[in-house]
Amino acid sequence: MKISEWPENERPRERLLARGPQTLSDSELLAVLIGCGKRGITAVDVARQLIKDFGSMSEFLCADKRRCLKQFGIGPAHYASMQAALELARRHYGHAVRSESSVENPAEMRSFVRAQLRDKPYEVFCVLYLDVHHRLIAFQELFRGSTDSAGIYPREVVREVMIRNAFAVILAHNHPSGTAEPSQADKLVTRRVRDALALIEVKVIDHLVVGETRVVSFADRGWI
Secondary structure, three states: OOHHHOOHHHOHHHHHHHHOHHHOOHHHHHHHHHOOOEOOEOHHHHHHHHHHHHOOHHHHHOOOHHHHHOOOOOOHHHHHHHHHHHHHHHHHHHHHHHHOOOOOOHHHHHHHHHHHHOOOOOOEEEEEEEOOOOOEEEEEEEEEOOOOOOOOOHHHHHHHHHHHOOOEEEEEEEOOOOOOOOOHHHHHHHHHHHHHHHOOOOEEEEEEEEOOOOEEEOOOOOOO
């Protein structure tokens, strides 16, 4: 049976409009983006199979383009729509942190960082450059490493801070393993970068570590 033949209160798009996107399952949300199924299989069926094959909706959305395009029911237009939705979400959070103080609204900053870093399969070390009002000037992926570590050079952080004339920074990196618990190496890197920036009177406001389900703040733990 086509989705258009389902009772109206069971159709994903109609339920989203009537009751909000939070009422839909992962497969139903994905089906809304897919739009239509193939050869007698509904978009919901396609979405359910994709989530089953990839392990989760997140794993599918962040998978390699070539692998995605090999899946039944997913063509270039579907893939483009899903990537556009992901980028819109990232930019939505980015707008908030560029217009508000990160100190006064840390939740927005953490949501922004999590959207940028959570799904990367490799470790990246990023710097968020802030103005005198602690609003975001720029977000930069400064170092990239393996799934275990990233080589961090404080002098490069200092150079980029001076180029942007930043007043303060927030450091951020992800743990591809999924756990957000900071390591001793994370603490050491934080101290090295903090001490280097102190020489030019730039403050490290926080260091955020992004895992699969949460973000750990060094500031919250009193480590900054």
